[in-house]
Amino acid sequence: MNSQFKRGVIEMCVLKMISRKDMYGFEVIETISKEIDVNENTVYPILRRLTQQKLFETYTESMSIGAPRKYYTITDLGNEKMREYEKEWVTFLDGVYRILGGKMNEK
Amino acid sequence: MKSSYLDELRSLLDGYVMDEADKFDIISDYDEMYESWINKGFDHEETVKKLGNPRSIIKELTEGYKRVEKPLPGSEKAIALMPFITLIAFFILGFGYDLWHPGWMVFLLIPITAIIVEMGKTRDAHLTTAISPFFSTVLFLFLGFYYNLWHPAWVVFLIIPILGVWNSRTSMNTLTLITSLSPFVATISFVILGLYGYWIEGWLVFLLIPMIGILHNTNKKEVIIWESLCIFGIAGYLYMGHVNPGDWQFAWTTFIPVIIYSLLISDWNINGDVPYTYRVVSVISILLFLLFGFLGFWEISWYALLIIPMFAIIKEAPKKERIIALSPFIAVIIFFTIGYYFDAWHLSWMAFLIIPMTAIIKNA
Incomplete structure (x- = not known):
């Protein structure tokens, strides 16, 4: 799969997952990698970029063992963006399915 | 740790x-x-x-971030002085020793210096790749003119893609690196075997490419069967050809099992993300290269190989920089055509002035 396209899809998945519950980076990777072939070097830059774009905020939580964890939580702007992505994604998939199903001209 | x-x-x-x-x-x-x-x-x-x-x-x-620039000491002065230094060196070689040709080669130091200075600022891993076209051109001409080895001297141009792959090695795993280098290893081996008279059997070395490429397949059973059938094909081909020397034209039939098996499992992907058009252009340029070569034009058939990087530049480079990036290739073609066919090496070196002139005009 084209890596740029894959990254876009993963970005949307990350947004959706964190909109459901606050998660730390490793948790995001573990959850997403059950379904899609991804690694840390793909997910962490996405988390950083979305945080920079103010779609996420972060807070740290100290652990009884090991280093404190950085949790990501979605912002209002993030929620808005996610709804936008979902809408675009559904329209896109509708189009793809119509083409794959050989019904390009049917709406 | x-x-x-x-x-x-x-x-x-x-x-x-x-x-x-x-x-x-x-x-x-x-x-x-x-x-x-x-x-x-x-x-x-x-x-x-x-x-x-x-x-x-x-x-x-670091995608989207620029490299920190650390200019090499005295680099700007070197760029400014290089045209004068090379001109003086050219006249000394020409007037003093009647070495107008290959004395013109000193002018290559102008773009080489500019590349070293520019790419040296960021310690660019592809510095040697960028210099390699100049290095291989000089070596090719040297072997051609002094030893009349136009063929197989063209092999030196493989230095360019080999360095391109080698300098990208940190971004790939060992198997991908070996796979990427395998076409060049196969080509060089083919030429060496050919020089020893093994042209017919020699092409078998190209099977190295799929034999390594299929190792990317995660299905080990398929890999073992494919490799076994391929080895069977090679052994059968050599046996048929050598036992009955006239049977080479039928010997290829020993590869039928591996061809059929390849079609059956043809979902493995050894081309990575290389777009279809690039693969087509690469195949066309290699075919053109071989066609012109075997028609007896080895001295110019290598032009065909320049189609690959030129096509990549046309497709990938920003519009403004396209002509600058293409100018070294255009210059090499003009230089060699005028020099070789009109025996005007003393004039044709001027073609290389196209490179800095294009850069200056476009950046003005």
Whole structure:
């Protein structure tokens, strides 16, 4: 799969997952990698970029063992963006399915 | 263990123009990831394998960031003086020793210096790749003119893609690196075998490419069957050809089993993300190269190989920089055509002036 396209899809998945519950980076990777072939070097830059774009905020939580964890939580702007992505994604998939199903001209 | 990993990552990040806060974010993310894998019971080696070697992941982490520029001492002066130095050297070689040809080659030092200075600022890993067209052209002409070895001297041009692959090695795993280098190893081996008279059997070395490529297939059973059928094909081909020397034209039939099996399992992908058009252009240029070569034009058939990088430039380079990037190739073609066919090497070197002139005009 084209890596740029894959990254876009993963970005949307990350947004959706964190909109459901606050998660730390490793948790995001573990959850997403059950379904899609991804690694840390793909997910962490996405988390950083979305945080920079103010779609996420972060807070740290100290652990009884090991280093404190950085949790990501979605912002209002993030929620808005996610709804936008979902809408675009559904329209896109509708189009793809119509083409794959050989019904390009049917709406 | 963890600190040495993070230190290496930090020193690599320091090579990019990046906010301290961004660097801190990346380092703390990797700190957290490292801890998470260790807590899961992984040892240092396994964790590094999971996270990736800092040198192999740095490109991904720094996408969109510029490299820190550290000009080499005296570099600007070297660029400014080089045209004069080369002109003086050219006249000394010409008037003093009647070496107008190959004395013109000193002018290649102008673009070479500019490339070293420009790419040296960022310690660009592709510095040697950028210089290699000049180096291989000089070596090719030297072998051609002094030893009349136009063929197989064209092989030196393989230095360019080989260095391109080699200098990208940190971003690929060992198998991908070997796969990428295999076409060049096969071509060089083919030429060497051919020079010893093994042209007919020699092409078998090209089977190295799919034999290595199929190792990317995760289905081990398919790999073993494919490799076995391929080895059977090679052994059968050589046996048929050598036992009955007139049977070479039928010997290829021993490859029918591997061809059929390849079609059956043809979902394996050894082309990675290389777009279809690139593959087509590469095949066309290689075919043109061989066609002109075997028609007796080895001395110019290598032009065909220039189609590959030129096509890549046309497709990938920003419109404004396209003609600048194409100018070295255009210059080489003009230079060689005029020099070789009109025996005007004393004039044709001027073609290389196209390179700085194009850059100046476009950047003015």
